[in-house]
Amino acid sequence: MEVIYVQADRCLGCKTCEIECRIAHTDTDTENTLFAAVSQLRPPKRRLFVEQGEKGKTPVICRHCEEAPCIVECISGSIYRDEQGFVRRKKERCIGCWSCIMACPFGVVVRDAEAHIAVKCDHCPDLDTPACVTGCPTKALQLVDVDSLPQERRKELLLKKEV
Amino acid sequence: MQYVIVGGSIAAITALNVIRANRPDAKMQMVADEAVPFYYRALIPFLLDKSRTVDEILFTEQPTDDKRVKFHHDRCVGVDSTQKVIRLESGNPLPYDKLLLAAGSSSVRPDIPGVGSTGVYTLRNMDEALKVRDALEGCGKAVVVGGALAGIKMAESLQRTGVHVTVVEQFPRILPFIADTETAQRMSQKLGQEGMAIHTNDSAAEILATDGKATGVRLVSGKTIPADLVLLMVGVRPNVEFLAGSGVDTDLAVLTDQEMQTSVPDIYAAGDMVQIHDAVTGEDVISGLWGNAVHMGRTAGFNMSGIKAVVPPFLSSFNSTEIAGLPIISAGLIHPQSEQYTVYTEAQGENYRKLIFDKDRLVGMIFLGDITKAGVYINLIRNRIALGERKDALIREVMSVLSTL
Numbered sequence: 001m002e003v004i005y006v007q008a009d010r011c012l013g014c015k016t017c018e019i020e021c022r023i024a025h026t027d028t029d030t031e032n033t034l035f036a037a038v039s040q041l042r043p044p045k046r047r048l049f050v051e052q053g054e055k056g057k058t059p060v061i062c063r064h065c066e067e068a069p070c071i072v073e074c075i076s077g078s079i080y081r082d083e084q085g086f087v088r089r090k091k092e093r094c095i096g097c098w099s100c101i102m103a104c105p106f107g108v109v110v111r112d113a114e115a116h117i118a119v120k121c122d123h124c125p126d127l128d129t130p131a132c133v134t135g136c137p138t139k140a141l142q143l144v145d146v147d148s149l150p151q152e153r154r155k156e157l158l159l160k161k162e163v
Numbered sequence: 164m165q166y167v168i169v170g171g172s173i174a175a176i177t178a179l180n181v182i183r184a185n186r187p188d189a190k191m192q193m194v195a196d197e198a199v200p201f202y203y204r205a206l207i208p209f210l211l212d213k214s215r216t217v218d219e220i221l222f223t224e225q226p227t228d229d230k231r232v233k234f235h236h237d238r239c240v241g242v243d244s245t246q247k248v249i250r251l252e253s254g255n256p257l258p259y260d261k262l263l264l265a266a267g268s269s270s271v272r273p274d275i276p277g278v279g280s281t282g283v284y285t286l287r288n289m290d291e292a293l294k295v296r297d298a299l300e301g302c303g304k305a306v307v308v309g310g311a312l313a314g315i316k317m318a319e320s321l322q323r324t325g326v327h328v329t330v331v332e333q334f335p336r337i338l339p340f341i342a343d344t345e346t347a348q349r350m351s352q353k354l355g356q357e358g359m360a361i362h363t364n365d366s367a368a369e370i371l372a373t374d375g376k377a378t379g380v381r382l383v384s385g386k387t388i389p390a391d392l393v394l395l396m397v398g399v400r401p402n403v404e405f406l407a408g409s410g411v412d413t414d415l416a417v418l419t420d421q422e423m424q425t426s427v428p429d430i431y432a433a434g435d436m437v438q439i440h441d442a443v444t445g446e447d448v449i450s451g452l453w454g455n456a457v458h459m460g461r462t463a464g465f466n467m468s469g470i471k472a473v474v475p476p477f478l479s480s481f482n483s484t485e486i487a488g489l490p491i492i493s494a495g496l497i498h499p500q501s502e503q504y505t506v507y508t509e510a511q512g513e514n515y516r517k518l519i520f521d522k523d524r525l526v527g528m529i530f531l532g533d534i535t536k537a538g539v540y541i542n543l544i545r546n547r548i549a550l551g552e553r554k555d556a557l558i559r560e561v562m563s564v565l566s567t568l
Contacts, residue, residue, distance in 0.1 A: 069538070073454040073483075075205035077223055093223075095206065098534055102483035102492045103454065107536030111490065 001085055001146050004123070004133055006059055010140035011050070013057030018046040020135030024124055042114050047121040048132055049108065059132070059141060062087065062108045062121035070120070073103035078118070086123040094118055164189055166467065167249060167257055169239045170265030171195030172204060173453060174434025174460035178263050179226050181464025189468075191231055192257060194249070196238040199289050201225050205453065208320035210292045211299065217289070239266065242409035244427045261467045264406070264417060264425070264432040265460065268399040268451070273308070277370030282377035283393045286317055295394070302326055302391045306380045308367045309396035310337035315354070315486055317394055322359055329360040329388050331380070336363055341482040341493045345508070345515060346531050353487035362386070367393075401436040401449055414438055416449045421473040423463035431467055433459035442476035443495045443526050443544060450479050478545055480527075483537070489513060492537040495527035495544040507558055511565035518561060523550045525557070533568060 019034065025044040026037040037044060048061040064087045071079050071087060078093035079100055089100075096116040100109045109120040124130040133141045144152065166182055166189050168175050175193065182189050193200075199217065206220035227234050235257070241250040242264075248256040270285035272278060284295050303326065307318040310332030318328045330337065336347035337354075351361050362382065370393055371379040379389040401416040412418045412426035416438040423431045434456040438447055450456070458474050465472035483492040499506060499519050504526065507518045514532030518525060518540075525543045540561065543550070550557055 069454075072457045075453045076203050080223075095209065096485055097205070098483045098485065098490050098492060098537075099453070101534055102481070102494070102537050102541060104538040105542035107539040109538070111534060 002143050003064065003146055004061055004130060005142045005144040005149065006061065007140050007142070008053055008056070008058035010138045011057045011059060012138055012140075013050055014137065015050045016135045016137060017048055017059055017132035017141055018050060020131040021046045021048055021121075024127065024131035025122075042112075045110055045112050045119045047108070047110075047119060060106060060108060061132070061141075062123075063106060064121075064123065069103035069105065070100035070109055073099040075099055079120075082125070084123070084125070086125070087120070088122045088125070089118060089120055091117060165258060165260045166191045166263070167259035167261075168193045168263045168265060169195075169249065170263070170267055170434065171197060171200030172265070172267055172434065172456070174267075174456040174463075175263065175265040176201065176222065176226055177457050177460030178265065178431075178433060178464035178467065179232065181461055182468050183229055183231070185465070185468035185470060189231060190233075191229075192233045192235060192259075193226060194235045194237050194239050194251065194257070196236070196252075197288055197290065198236060200234075200236075201227075202289055204288070207286070207289070207292045208316045210289070211296050211317065211320040212323040213296070214323075217293075238405075240405050242406060242411065242430070244410050244430060247429070260429065262430045263463055263467065264411070264430065264436060265434045265456075265463075266402040266405070266436050268401045268435040268449070270395065271398045271400055272395060273367065273397055275367055275369055277372045277377070278395070280370050280372035280375055280377040282391060283370055283395065285395045287313075287399065295392070298392055299324055299326065304388075304390045305329070305392040305394065306331060306367075306388050306390040307394045307396055308380070309394075309398065310334070310339075310361065310363070311396070311398070312338060312341055312482065312484060314394070314396035315350075316484070317396060318359060319354075319486065321392075321394075322357065326392070327358065327360075329362065329390070330354075331365055331367060331382060331388075332361070332363045333366040334363065337361060338486075338491075340480060341484075341491065341497070343497055343517060343529060345510075345517075346491060346493075346529055349513070349515065349531065350486050350489065350491070353489055357487055360388075362388075367395075399435070399451065403436055415447065421462075422466045422471065423459055423474065424466065431463040433463045439477045439479065441479040442547065443478060444480075446479070448479040450477060452479070452481055454481065455479075476545055476547075478541075481541065483534075489532060490534045491529070491531050492534045492541075493527075493529040494537075494541045495519070495525075497527045497529055499527065507562070509562040509565050511568060514565050514568060516561060516565060518558060520554065523554045524548065525550065533564060535564060 022044045023037045028036045094117040201222045209215035238252040248258045270287045310330045365382045368383045369381040417432040462474045481494045505520045517529040519527035
């Protein structure tokens with residue numbers, strides 16, 4: 001399974017990921033562009049957040065948790081796990097009770113007050129690579145295979161020690 | 164292995180799904196006394212105003228889709244734990260190897276004069292909801308007795324159908340278990356602007372009726388409120404009567420260990436008929452919360468499948484909703500009674516935030532209006548995280564959001 005891997009030390013806080021996220025989630029019949037996104041009556045919400053961490057800026061994004069608290073607390077059958085293992089939300093089932101916002105310990109589910117639905121990362125199911133990853137200019141966000149991750153981390157640590 | 168599950172809502176279904184996934188050899192029988200089980204109970208208010216159909220509030224995946232699951236539309240009336248059988252109302256005994264009790268709770272029907280009149284309903288399940296929906300045809304005025312969360316949600320739904328609604332709450336404020344005085348006042352005001360009448364510090368003394376049909380409610384204060392329809396939303400009690408003589412220990416509700424096993428081996432319990440221990444207040448309570456029922460059902464399901472699991476720390480107060488267009492999330496100890504606790508509040512327009520600390524531990528919170536990142540802070544409450552020097556930064560972080568709105 002490929003997941004979004006965040007390397008906070010590579011993040012410059014440029015927020016390109018947030019913009020790409022919003023563009024990708026623009027509800028339009030034409031091509032999703034920045035122009036289309038900002039032209040919406042209700043511009044799309046971002047689903048990841050560049051925040052100030054202890055050492056610097058870092059993107060905060062849904063972990064698609066194994067035992068996802070948002071799925072546990074969803075009282076309407078809206079939040080579910082898809083075939084790929086990602087935690088998604090069925091729009092038509094959401095009642096805007098915000099139980100998922102109450103549940104998420106990472107604070108990455110947000111309220112779309114106008115549409116009266118909860119909004120969260122869907123891992124861009126229609127794209128090969130999620131928009132935030134494609135857009136990140138410093139590779140702070142990468143799509144990696146979960147199984148190969150420990151190997152890469154070991155390599156990284158070894159290289160760091162040599163410096 | 165013969166699994167029997169008494170109940171048809173989320174605790175039962177969660178346990179069933181865990182057993183299905185972990186025991187390919189399992190034979191599963193479910194017993195529930197509702198004609199249409201397996202629906203999302205919290206969506207009942209959307210049936211009343213017809214914003215959703217029955218189909219639209221059913222579980223998307225029905226337990227009976229699995230051919231290993233046999234469903235009995237019946238009521239469990241007794242448990243014989245020495246013979247390992249349960250007795251059903253229809254008369255048939257049902258043998259079990261492992262039994263899950265997840266029969267939930269039922270509405271309390273206050274014993275007041277006139278309560279048996281036509282037009283008076285309790286409202287907790289689908290059958291009742293459909294009856295009330297039919298009764299709403301030609302209904303002009305309704306009284307909802309009980310202004311806690313369920314009562315207010317039903318009242319809002321009735322109001323959306325054009326009915327004039329009056330809510331009666333015996334506490335000095337509505338939403339007594341999820342709101343403090345400030346929040347409740349703000350909510351009452353919003354509901355009032357939408358045309359809802361609210362009487363607090365009062366309760367129903369008598370249902371007035373003509374020819375056996377409800378015409379209004381006389382309150383303890385002496386006021387009389389005319390009504391074609393009366394909803395009794397004064398609370399629930401766990402369905403534990405059928406356990407008499409079973410050997411399953413109960414106090415406020417069924418007692419279990421951390422693995423959700425009752426005092427009797429091979430009998431487990433989950434959901435609203437179970438007594439839990441609140442990790443923050445230290446009180447023994449009946450939870451009545453969806454998420455806790457999921458955790459209990461899951462834990463019971465694993466242990467019944469032979470995989471050891473324990474429940475996470477429980478919060479008995481842990482709620483999120485939107486009322487009169489205003490979101491509210493509250494958790495933990497929201498009515499601190501002692502000077503041991505420090506309380507911080509901040510308000511900005513419609514937004515209000517409150518944090519309650521026990522020294523450097525966050526023990527309670529209320530977010531009204533802006534609910535961003537509420538879960539982050541609730542997680543600190545649930546896991547009783549000692550914040551140390553980070554406490555001040557946390558307060559700044561929570562409160563400063565309001566000044567930037």
